[in-house]
Amino acid sequence: MTANRVPVLPRGVRCHHDKVRDANVLLAPEKVLMLDGTGHAILTSVDGNRSLDRIATHLAEVYAAPKSAILGDVIEFLDDLAAQRLIDYADG
Amino acid sequence: MAETVRIPAPLALLAELTHRCPLSCPYCSNPFELIARERELDTDTWADIFRQAAEIGVLQLHLSGGEPASRRDLVELVEAAREAGLYVNLITSGIGLTRERLEALDAAGVDHIQLSLQGVRAETADYIGGYKGGFDRKMRVADQIAEIGFALTLNAVMHRHNLDDLPRTLEMAVEMGARRIEVACVQFQGWALKNRGMLQPSRAQVYTAKATVAEARARYRGVLAIDFVPPDYFADYPKPCMGGWGSTGLNIAPDGTVLPCHAAETIPDLTFQNAKDTPLSEIWYNGAAFNAFRGTDWMPELCRSCDRRDLDFGGCRCQAMALAGDPAATDPICRKSPHRALVDAAIEADTVPAPGQQFEYRKL
Ligand code: SF4
Ligand code: SF4
Numbered sequence: 001m002t003a004n005r006v007p008v009l010p011r012g013v014r015c016h017h018d019k020v021r022d023a024n025v026l027l028a029p030e031k032v033l034m035l036d037g038t039g040h041a042i043l044t045s046v047d048g049n050r051s052l053d054r055i056a057t058h059l060a061e062v063y064a065a066p067k068s069a070i071l072g073d074v075i076e077f078l079d080d081l082a083a084q085r086l087i088d089y090a091d092g
Numbered sequence: 093m094a095e096t097v098r099i100p101a102p103l104a105l106l107a108e109l110t111h112r113c114p115l116s117c118p119y120c121s122n123p124f125e126l127i128a129r130e131r132e133l134d135t136d137t138w139a140d141i142f143r144q145a146a147e148i149g150v151l152q153l154h155l156s157g158g159e160p161a162s163r164r165d166l167v168e169l170v171e172a173a174r175e176a177g178l179y180v181n182l183i184t185s186g187i188g189l190t191r192e193r194l195e196a197l198d199a200a201g202v203d204h205i206q207l208s209l210q211g212v213r214a215e216t217a218d219y220i221g222g223y224k225g226g227f228d229r230k231m232r233v234a235d236q237i238a239e240i241g242f243a244l245t246l247n248a249v250m251h252r253h254n255l256d257d258l259p260r261t262l263e264m265a266v267e268m269g270a271r272r273i274e275v276a277c278v279q280f281q282g283w284a285l286k287n288r289g290m291l292q293p294s295r296a297q298v299y300t301a302k303a304t305v306a307e308a309r310a311r312y313r314g315v316l317a318i319d320f321v322p323p324d325y326f327a328d329y330p331k332p333c334m335g336g337w338g339s340t341g342l343n344i345a346p347d348g349t350v351l352p353c354h355a356a357e358t359i360p361d362l363t364f365q366n367a368k369d370t371p372l373s374e375i376w377y378n379g380a381a382f383n384a385f386r387g388t389d390w391m392p393e394l395c396r397s398c399d400r401r402d403l404d405f406g407g408c409r410c411q412a413m414a415l416a417g418d419p420a421a422t423d424p425i426c427r428k429s430p431h432r433a434l435v436d437a438a439i440e441a442d443t444v445p446a447p448g449q450q451f452e453y454r455k456l
Contacts, residue, residue: 010271012204012243016179020101020149027179029204029245029272030319032103032151085271085317 003053003071005089007046007078013086015043028086042077046087052078097387099377101149104341105178106156106354107138109169111346113159114187116222116453117210119249119284119291121354122158126456131347135165137368139172141344144372146176150341153178154206158346161188167196174201181206183247186233187226194236204243206274207234212260216253222453238269245272250301251291252445258304266316273316275305277323281355281410283454290451292442298326325435329400330407330423337385337409342376350375352382355410359419385409385420394422394429 009015013028015035024040026033035043041062045055056071063070081087111126133141142153153173160166161184173180182197183206189197207230211217217227237244246265250258258275265273277298278284278291293301305320312318324331334340334353343351348366356362362381365374376382388396395406406412407423415424416431424431 010243011241012271014179014203016151016177018149018151020147025151027151027203029181029206029243030152030274083314085314 002075003056004051005091006048006051007055007082007087007089008048009043009046010085010088015040026086031086038073039077042074046078048090097383097389099386100339102145102341102376103150104152104154105142105145105150106154106341106343107141108156108158108343108345108354109138109160109163109166111158111456112162113157113185114162114223115159115185115210115226116455117220117249117283118222118287118451118453119251119278120454121282121284122454123282123355123357126454127346128456132163133346133348133368135168135172137348138169139176141348141367141372142169142173142176142178144367145342146178148373148376151179152181154181154183156183159185159188161186161193167193167200170197170200170202179203184208185221185226186230186237187223189233189236191236194233194240194242198240198242202242204245205237206245206247207237207268207270209246209248209261209264211254212257212264216257220253222451234268244268244270245274246270247274247276249276249278250293251278252293252297252443253291255293255297255301258301259308262304262308262312262316262318266312271317272319274319274321275301276319276321277301279321279324281414282358283452285414286452288438289442289446290449292325292439293323294443295326295439298323324411324425325439327425328427330404330411330425332404333408333411333423336405338376338382339386342372342382350379352385353410356381358410359413362419390420392420392422398428 016025016027018025024035026035041059045058052074056067056074059070060067078087082089110132111122112129160182170180180202181204182202185208210220214227218224246268248261280288284291305318309318338352343354344367348368349364350367351364362384364381365379388401391406395401407425409419412421412423413419415434422429424435
């Protein structure tokens with residue numbers, strides 16, 4: 001089941017708070033991605049232990065929103081990063 | 093009326109730590125007049141520059157050269173950059189990196205390594221780099237990079253002599269454990285322009301390469317991210333050079349000269365400031381060279397009234413200088429440029445190799 005996959009940030013990719021622009025960014029090889037609130041919330045929940053499903057549960061609690069919708073957003077966002085090799089999946 | 097240009101904070105700094113390099117690639121982006129070791133900035137000055145860069149908004153630092161490993165203080169420089177809060181990318185040929193040094197660089201916090209590739213076998217690679225044994229040494233360094241687990245991009249510079257090896261180049265990137273490859277066709281500035289007749293690929297090679305890249309992007313999805321820089325002579329529109337002059341990043345030469353791009357010194361009449369004497373923020377926001385081609389005021393009418401002007405910013409200023417003799421001209425690559433015929437003529441002339449032609453290697 002795809003929601004059991006565990007996303008992890010590989011070496012060379014890290015979150016950073018940009019003080020000058022007062023923004024959260026993802027730093028990666030030859031890339032700086034400006035993160036919106038959702039992107040930042042998802043990426044800071046990626047800790048190498050939580051599965052996609054557990055990340056969605058966690059965010060649903062924090063934002064008091066329906067988990068099913070959040071899970072879809074989480075998978076879409078992280079799958080796109082995985083296609084660019086900016087995150088990896090370990091099997092849960 | 094003159095427009096007011098809102099100047100964004102810079103995102104990237106390319107630090108050319110040294111011009112020294114064991115290789116002598118005939119397309120090297122260093123200038124003809126290379127800066128000698130005695131004139132290189134010292135460790136503390138670079139460390140101060142890194143702090144200033146972070147303060148004005150730079151997020152990513154590219155440690156480049158020449159060969160940055162030729163600096164004995166490379167590990168200290170990486171430590172200083174990380175302390176300043178920068179993401180550190182090391183751009184290297186691999187020559188001069190031992191296992192021990194790589195481990196020290198790892199401990200110092202290098203975020204990512206970009207390893208250059210001159211060719212997929214010793215014969216081609218050592219001919220291009222002008223350095224015998226270079227390929228074998230590079231392959232050993234690549235193994236060590238993988239063993240330590242650095243994030244790796246393979247940076248393959250492509251031209252007539254290796255474009256046919258593109259499929260193997262991509263395979264090698266995967267075998268090395270690179271997550272990303274840059275397939276960068278040579279851009280004709282400086283040394284590369286001198287050697288254009290030896291480097292320009294044929295039209296057929298370019299078509300095949302484009303098809304190979306399209307197919308490989310699908311096949312290696314999620315395995316290898318592929319960035320492709322096609323040769324611009326074969327394009328209809330120029331590239332958005334530097335994402336727009338003075339908009340994204342700065343380059344600092346080994347002696348501290350601050351440049352809007354690595355080739356900016358080929359434009360006469362521009363004056364450059366030195367980071368030893370002037371704060372970086374002053375140079376970025378008020379420096380004459382940085383303001384010379386910001387915004388759209390400097391553009392010829394052809395570009396100013398064009399709907400692509402915010403996509404390509406009129407192309408490369410250094411190329412306009414080199415081919416049209418005017419840094420404020422429309423990039424001659426553009427089909428609408430009155431100078432485009434020069435580019436078409438160059439393609440015709442260059443892709444029929446002259447007998448007995450030789451590389452003019454970069455030299456100190
Ligand atoms: S392009 Fe070649 S010669 Fe120039 S710095 Fe890089 S490795 Fe050295
Ligand atoms: S005319 Fe100028 S802005 Fe328009 S496509 Fe050509 S180079 Fe770009």
